[in-house]
Amino acid sequence: MHFSIPETESRSGDSGGSAYVAYNIHVNGVLHCRVRYSQLLGLHEQLRKEYGANVLPAFPPKKLFSLTPAEVEQRREQLEKYMQAVRQDPLLGSSETFNSFLRRAQQETQQVPTEEVSLEVLLSNGQKVLVNVLTSDQTEDVLEAVAAKLDLPDDLIGYFSLFLVREKEDGTFSFVRKLQEFELPYVSVTSLRSQEYKIVLRKSYWDSAYDDDVMENRVGLNLLYAQTVSDIERGWILVTKEQHRQLKSLQEKVSKKEFLRLAQTLRHYGYLRFDACVADFPEKDCPVVVSAGNSELSLQLRLPGQQLREGSFRVTRMRCWRVTSSVPLPSGGTSSPGRGRGEVRLELAFEYLMSKDRLQWVTITSPQAIMMSICLQSMVDELMVKKSGGSIRKMLRRRVGGTLRRSDSQQAVKSPPLLESPDASRESMVKLSSKLSAVSLRGIGSPSTDASASDVHGNFAFEGIGDEDL
Secondary structure, eight states: OBEEEEEEEEEOOGGGOOOEEEEEEEETTEEEEEEEHHHHHHHHHHHHHHHOTTTSOOOOOOOSSOOOHHHHHHHHHHHHHHHHHHHHSTTTTTOHHHHHHHHHHHHHHHTOOOOEEEEEEEOTTSOEEEEEEETTOOHHHHHHHHHHHHTOOGGGGGGEEEEEEEEOTTSOEEEEEEOOTTSOHHHHHHTTOOTTEEEEEEEOOOOGGGHHHHHTSHHHHHHHHHHHHHHHHHTOSBOOHHHHHHHHHHHHTTOHHHHHHHHTTSBTTTOEEOOOEEESSSSTTEEEEEEEETTEEEEEEEOTTSOEEEEEEEGGGEEEEEEEEEBOOOTTSOOOTTOSOOOOEEEEEEEEEEETTEEEEEEEEOTTHHHHHHHHHHHHHHHHHHHTTOOGGGGSOEEETTEEEOOHHHHTSOOOOOOOOOOGGGTTSEEEOSSSBOOOOOBTTSOOOOOOGGGSEEOGGGGGOOGGGO
């Protein structure tokens, strides 16, 4: 998740009080909340009380006198690094203290009062589900409300997630992000002030073996069936004419389980497809369509003569990956802090084991690069849980004693070791880890911090590669 403080702004105090500096926290380039230094300091003090000073990263110190513009920019960078470090820590980043701070700040910034509202959530087939929620309800609360409305059992809630999507002119969905525990779904979707943005319920796992758990329940079966039919109609699942005929016959008979069993054998079943973008594989500036699923990224491209070609990159053969963001400098080559920033360019790059002794970087340029990265991370998490003998049922954060706690199996999946990137040519780019992260959106060619180990996301699953995987 792209979590940044790209700018500051001067604001007048309440009732005409003295002006102060506000720090704008963005998620995927969209304003999430606006906070003061004193609020972030209060968060830091609360976390220190709960977890101890040893666990916390360094926090920028107070200043006795007013800050100069250069000091304001320096503090912004320091706060960005602090928020990034807290979020990436498996203990601090999942804490209710940290996430409730961001939820309150989001609600205050968007000036949304706490009240009961009707929220529209779509199923994969476009069916609308209206749920009554509070504007202050977090993602888990809304997911539980949707499950209750559909009569989905509690033990199956963890198999599904809520996604923020943008509905395109042709009626298809472009996935923006999976809704997180630090946000309020009602506020997140309404603050975008566009009817294009919707909330969609979709299964959240990748391994089709887990379908058996869901299909045991009538509601779960119907949700899987509706999603699969929709994915086939969109062309996300690759179907031959004969397979299409068989599927149509099963549909007419309303043989949902048999329909899903056949669909499970099809290429790209259960995959998430992204918008058309550009990759440097197999050649530079190659137009591709990326899909994520079954522990891989699939790149499809059209060759001359309309021949379809596909390249598959297994997550277990990715040594590490990173997302980079950059903003071209305005004409003149300089930019004042927080001003003159253009459209963000996002890239997902991963180092792939092409053969037993050859690693190669592959880069995908896409506005959905962060979503792709999150898909990679969730596939790795799922592989590691399965490898440790855990259950996907326990990957859901459950409410215990009024607070959210990570389950034992999920805590066992620690963040992978971070690896140095050998690619020195990307020095002018600011790196971003694959999870909810903070980055400074700097112009290409502007001074940047040195690349460090924390800029690259390593992959535990890569360690399990044997000769049979090559």
